[in-house]
Amino acid sequence: MQELDFDALIVGSGLAGLSAALRLAPTHRVAVLTKRAIEDGSSQWAQGGIAAVLGEGDSFESHVQDTFVAGAGLCAPDATRLVVEQAPECIAWLRALGVPFSFEEGRLHLTREGGHSERRVVHAQDATGAAVQRTLIGVVRATPGITVFEQHTLVDLITARKLGRMGQTCLGLYALDEASDTVRTFRAPHTILATGGAGKVYLYTTNPDTSTGDGIAAAWRAGCRVANMEFIQFHPxxxxxxxxxxxxxxxxxxxxxxxxxxxxxxxxxxxxxxxxxxxxxxxxxxxxxxxxxxxxxxxxxxxxxxxxxxxxxxxxxxxxxxxxxxxxxxxxxxxxxxxxxxxxHYTCGGILTDLAGRTDLQGLYAVGEAACTGLHGANRLASNSLLECMVFAQAAAQSIAAAPAGERLALPGWDDSRVQDADEAVVISHNWDELRRFMWDYVGIVRTNKRLERAMHRISLLKSEIHEFYGQFHVTRDLLELRNLVQVAELIVRSARRRHESRGLHFSRDWPERAAPAAPTILVPGADA
Incomplete structure (x- = not known):
């Protein structure tokens, strides 16, 4: 099948992905891939709002300090200040697009949430994410230069290594088109992963069914570092x-x-x-x-x-x-x-990025919940997530706009000539259920060394089964999601076992005290595989 050629590929249709698409559209041919309908990302589920210093008596310093306190000493100062200081501009951008925020007496109504010392949460009643998403989807659909591919699930990234070339470069990706049941090849010098978190790795979650850690797992397989995966926020x-x-x-x-x-x-x-x-x-x-x-x-x-x-x-x-x-x-x-x-509720860790959203692979960016920018530290402060999406979407778009034109290489098509249709889909559903249950029981709100050891043992068995299944049968969305969830589960457990303390969202009965100094958990492919 002929490859599809664009200037930028964006995987994910939440606030991070759509913001990046709108920022790039005036100068780039953009493809937005989403594995279900464009409306089905996690952003639309956000009820609370977007934190921004807009009220009298509030200050950037206060918002920064509240973020630091919630993050249990692990927030990156440069990322935190960047996000906080750009918040008012982001709210103005959304208002200009037409987002119907709540007003009271002619002014934006600001509410207060846990961890905030001031009222600074801008909202649209109690369905902010849905209001933002509806607005942005309408603008995206009306914007020339943006092509939306619904029902397209990320299979894997295509790197220079796959072509036998030196260097850590992302050249495009493979995506499963469910309408035709074929894997299509997408080529672009720039790819943004805005795939959200991995809440579906747990039995009980506030996340939609799309939150299966696809971007995190694909980036890890492609050679990117991940950070702070042990910090899974459980909404109370x-x-x-x-x-x-x-x-x-x-x-x-x-x-x-x-x-x-x-x-x-x-x-x-x-x-x-x-x-x-x-x-x-x-x-x-x-x-x-x-x-x-x-x-x-x-x-x-x-x-x-x-x-x-x-x-x-x-x-x-x-x-x-x-x-x-x-x-x-x-x-x-x-x-x-x-x-x-x-x-x-929220994956605080993810693909390690810099302040422009760049990952370890040239041409590959990560924004939103899939990324670890350092903003959230060991625990995300309420209503900082939608804000982070917008700030880093803009930063990534600016970095892409300033990048020199890269070489466009012909990419190999997806080879499924040696696989067959799966004969027992029950294997997928059984493994999915087992994974989510033992992650909830062993890697939940309170952890122990023994529970983590048991979880890792079961993950190893599941990984082996799924790898064998993946190699023998045609890919389906269910199989791809399960493959990604098992990989993310391994990253969560591996990170948790390396943190010999209790900090923020990671609470261990075997290591109940906070250790010094505060340091991120960074996993390196190969070294930590």
Whole structure:
């Protein structure tokens, strides 16, 4: 099949990918590849908002310090200041595109979330990500120079090494086109991985089904370093209900006065003040561990988040989607508390990049949740993620625009002449289920050396099975996602085993104290394979 030629390839259609596409479109022929529909990225699920210093009395220094505190001493100062200082400009860019942010008395309404010392979270009611995505998708579809390829799943990156040439260079990629059930070859001197995180490696997650670590795994296979993969953020408050799949209860509910309480049978006691002086406004890692502790102590399936002290009018104005969704399940949040549990939410580590989003491969960039820029450290501060997407999408676009024209080499097509159709897809579904369950049990909120050892043993067995399956049968999206999740699981466990301390999101019973000095965990292909 003929290769498709572009100036820039962007894998992923969330805020990071679409921002980069819009920044590049005036001067480059851009392809945006997304493995499902363009609307199905993680960004649309973000409820809370985007952090930016816009309020009176707030300051860049305050936002930086809040990020440092949440990141448990592991945030990169240069990346943090870059993101914080560009935040107001990013909000202005989104407003110019038409994003319908919430206003109050003629001014942007700023809410407050856990870990923030000021009200600085710009939002569109309680569905900011969806509002941003709808706006950007509309602009992208109307922008000449951007071609969107839906139902295209990344298979692997194509590097100079595949052509037998020296140098660490990315020349393009292979992607599975589900419509034709063929693997297509895409060529470009610049590729941006904006593939999101890997929440689906865990049994319980707030992430959509697309969050399978595709970009992280592909970059690792291609020779890129990854960093801080042990730091998986568990959102403290995912709705607990048998018919509620991956529904997040926004951090802003706690920011607006929501209190975490035990069940009525245990007196309905508020418990966060016992765990941290900041109570419900403590950073996410603290709140998630506190909930985990109370659930295990009392043998509970969930705890409760009570915002019923606020007026129904306030809740309808600020949290209409949460109110409506809970009501559809028979929960009236104006009168009763919301059952919640922690769930895997955000991958703080990822592909190691510099301040322009560049990876170890020439021509390859990573932005958004797939990347590790150093901003989040050991724990992401609420509402910094959408902001990071925009800042580094712009930085990557500027770097690409300034890069010299590279050599365009003919790329080999995908060879599937020696494989056959899979005869037992149950192998994939079984391994997927096993992986997610033991990752939840052994590599969750609280870890031990023994649990990590058990997880690594099972990962080794699964990797061997999946490698054999991958080599014998035609690729499918399910197989590709499973292959990537197992690779990411290995990176998470390998990183966790190397961190001999408890810091931020990584809490080990065998290493309960924080060690000095603070240092990132960096894995190198080959040396750490």
């Amino acid at each position: 408050t995912c709705l607990y209900h048998p018919h509620a799949k991956s529904f997040l209860i926004s951090e802003a509910v706690r920011g607006e006065g929501g209190r975490l309480v035990l069940p009525a049978a245990l007196g309905g006691e508020r418990f966060m003040p016992r765990h941290d002086e900041r109570a419900e406004l403590a950073p996410r890692d603290v709140v998630a561990r506190a909930i985990d502790f109370e659930m295990k102590k009392h043998g509970l399936d969930c705890v409760y988040l009570d915002i019923s002290q606020r007026s129904p009018e306030f809740l309808r104005e600020h949290f209409p989607n949460i109110l409506a969704h809970c009501a559809s399940l028979g929960i009236d949040i104006t009168r009763e508390p919301i059952p919640v549990v922690p769930a895997a």
